[in-house]
Every structure is written in C-alpha cells, then in structure tokens.
Amino acid sequence: MSTTTTPAIELRSVGKTFRVAGGVLGKDRRVVAVDGVSFAVPPGGVLGVVGESGCGKSTLARLILGLLEPDSGDIAVEGQRIVDMDRKARARLIQPVFQDPFSSLNPLTRIRDIVAMPLQAQGTFSRAEIARRVDEMLSRVGLPGEMGNRLPAELSGGQRQRVAIARALVLRPRIVVCDEPTSALDVSVQAQILNLLAELRRDLGLTYLFISHNLAVVEHVASEVAVMYLGRIVEKKPTQALFHDPEHPYTKALLASVLTPEPGLGVPDVGLGDVMPDPANIPPGCRFHPRCPIAEPRCATETPPLRPRPGGGVECLLVP
Numbered sequence: 127m128s129t130t131t132t133p134a135i136e137l138r139s140v141g142k143t144f145r146v147a148g149g150v151l152g153k154d155r156r157v158v159a160v161d162g163v164s165f166a167v168p169p170g171g172v173l174g175v176v177g178e179s180g181c182g183k184s185t186l187a188r189l190i191l192g193l194l195e196p197d198s199g200d201i202a203v204e205g206q207r208i209v210d211m212d213r214k215a216r217a218r219l220i221q222p223v224f225q226d227p228f229s230s231l232n233p234l235t236r237i238r239d240i241v242a243m244p245l246q247a248q249g250t251f252s253r254a255e256i257a258r259r260v261d262e263m264l265s266r267v268g269l270p271g272e273m274g275n276r277l278p279a280e281l282s283g284g285q286r287q288r289v290a291i292a293r294a295l296v297l298r299p300r301i302v303v304c305d306e307p308t309s310a311l312d313v314s315v316q317a318q319i320l321n322l323l324a325e326l327r328r329d330l331g332l333t334y335l336f337i338s339h340n341l342a343v344v345e346h347v348a349s350e351v352a353v354m355y356l357g358r359i360v361e362k363k364p365t366q367a368l369f370h371d372p373e374h375p376y377t378k379a380l381l382a383s384v385l386t387p388e389p390g391l392g393v394p395d396v397g398l399g400d401v402m403p404d405p406a407n408i409p410p411g412c413r414f415h416p417r418c419p420i421a422e423p424r425c426a427t428e429t430p431p432l433r434p435r436p437g438g439g440v441e442c443l444l445v446p
C-alpha cells in the first residue's frame with residue numbers, strides 16, 4: 127500500500143515568457159511572467175498566491191488551467207499532465223472562477239444557460255439531466271430557482287459571482303482556480319462569497335488555488351501561501367507560519383502593507399519606493415535586490431538558493 131498521496135496540483139520548474147512586439151523602432155521585449163515555479167498542493171488544500179500587480183499570478187492560473195502552455199517544466203493535475211488532456215477531460219477536472227466572470231459573455235444569455243454551458247459542451251448529458259444539475263447547483267450557491275431565468279445585468283455583483291461559481295462546479299470538478307474572485311465586490315459581499323467557497327470546498331472535497339492581492343483574504347481562506355515576486359515564488363509556507371514568521375524581506379514588506387490599509391486603494395502599497403519591478407528586465411542576482419531594504423552587495427550578483435522550510439521554503443541570500 128502506498129503512503130504517498132498524489133498532489134491535486136503539482137508544478138515542476140514551470141516557466142512562461144511572452145514576446146511582446148516593440149514599437150516602430152523598438153526591439154521585441156521578452157516578458158518573463160513565470161520563472162522556475164515548483165510546488166505541490168495536496169488534495170483538499172487551499173494554496174493562496176499573493177504578490178503585486180504583474181508578478182505573474184494570472185499567468186500561473188492560466189498555465190494550471192491549461193489555457194496557456196508552459197515554455198518549460200511540467201504541470202500535473204491529479205497526477206495527469208495537463209497538456210496531455212483534451213479540453214473536455216480538463217473541464218471535468220479543473221475549472222476557473224475569475225474576477226469579472228461575464229465580461230466575455232453575451233449579455234442576452236440567461237443565467238440558467240450560462241450555468242449549463244459546461245454540461246452542454248461535454249455533449250453527453252440529456253436535457254433533463256442538464257436541467258436537474260443546473261437547478262441543484264443554483265440552489266447550492268444560494269440562488270433561488272427563479273434567478274435562472276434572469277439576465278446577468280439583472281443581478282448584483284455578488285449574485286453574478288455565485289453564478290460563476292455554479293458554472294465552475296456544475297461538472298463536479300476536483301480543483302478550482304480562483305483568480306481574484308472577490309476583488310470586484312464590496313467588503314460585506316466578499317465575506318459571503320468567501321464563506322460560500324469555503325463551504326463548497328468542505329462539502330465537495332475540492333482543492334483550490336486562490337489568487338488575491340489581498341493578504342487578509344488569503345489569510346482567511348488559505349492553508350498554505352505562496353508569495354510571488356517577478357515570476358518566482360520567493361517564500362511559501364503554511365498560512366500560520368507565513369503570517370507569524372515571515373522571512374523574506376518582500377513578504378515582510380507585503381505584510382507591513384496590510385497593517386496600514388488605505389481604504390480605496392485596490393493594490394497594496396508595499397512601501398518599497400518607486401523602483402517598479404519590470405518583468406521585461408529582471409535584475410541579476412536576487413531579483414528583489416533593487417528594492418530590498420537590507421540588500422548587501424552580493425545580492426546583486428548571487429542567485430539566492432531555496433532554503434527549505436516545513437511546507438515550502440524561502441529564497442533569500444541573507445536568511446540562514
């Protein structure tokens with residue numbers, strides 16, 4: 127009998143670079159969005175991913191969902207390589223919940239039909255089975271059945287996000303990738319949606335990858351947290367350990383930023399000055415050194431090794 131469980135999500139040295147065309151006279155730029163990322167999420171776990179805008183969170187989500195192919199490395203979901211699966215099989219295993227779920231949808235599609243889409247796309251469900259599952263899912267996410275006949279514009283932001291969750295879960299996937307699922311919502315509605323996601327995870331035995339720039343939200347929902355900086359995970363630990371014993375100077379700056387929240391600001395002010403990180407121009411050595419409050423000269427030339435910790439590790443030359 128094997129004692130090792132297959133991770134729900136496993137990444138090995140995953141990299142993704144985008145080539146962006148330069149201007150009329152400009153050279154093409156290579157944007158390193160994800161750079162050598164490795165981690166494993168156990169079944170039933172919630173990995174929170176945090177980091178500033180542009181650090182590669184959504185690219186990571188799209189890679190795991192199979193919407194983008196990595197340039198290097200491997201991604202497996204429940205032990206199967208995501209690139210080897212066809213679309214339908216992938217949809218049965220892993221589903222997304224995005225921030226703005228209906229921006230790409232026809233505004234004249236009724237809620238019932240939106241939730242039915244993944245079932246319809248499989249091509250194997252009868253009309254009666256589709257109707258039954260859609261009703262069941264709408265009720266599970268707390269939407270009265272009559273909502274099914276409405277149009278997206280007739281719903282509140284919170285109700286629309288419930289519809290997005292119903293659509294993501296209607297095929298009974300094992301894994302859900304949530305990319306800023308509550309960032310567009312009022313704080314009180316955010317809490318309701320987070321509680322709903324937690325309840326569904328327990329009841330349905332789901333595994334989540336949960337992306338947010340809001341550390342308070344991540345502390346609330348995640349079992350483990352990965353901190354991303356310019357495409358790399360610079361620290362990863364169980365949630366309690368990360369919040370109580372942050373080691374990377376960037377993690378410390380991020381945590382300090384939530385202690386002084388500025389209402390109305392969508393993104394954390396990390397208080398690290400005006401040197402903005404540029405994924406088209408990754409600094410040598412430790413990529414955080416230009417903004418690091420404790421950097422030493424060797425941080426500009428030496429690549430930080432991974433210092434292993436229970437449930438993850440930290441990449442900093444100055445951490446023993």
Ligand SMILES: Nc1ncnc2c1ncn2[C@@H]1O[C@H](COP(=O)(O)OP(=O)(O)OP(=O)(O)O)[C@@H](O)[C@H]1O
Pocket residue numbers: 144145146157158159177178179180181182183184185186339405
């Ligand atoms: N399709 C694309 N083509 C070119 N560049 C891209 C593409 N997608 C993302 N990028 C670039 O890759 C980097 C990472 O982007 P990504 O959307 O993953 O960041 P993010 O962490 O999700 O940011 P945010 O918090 O603002 O959502 C950015 O510099 C972005 O401009």
Ligand SMILES: [Mg+2]
Pocket residue numbers: 183184185
């Ligand atoms: Mg994003």
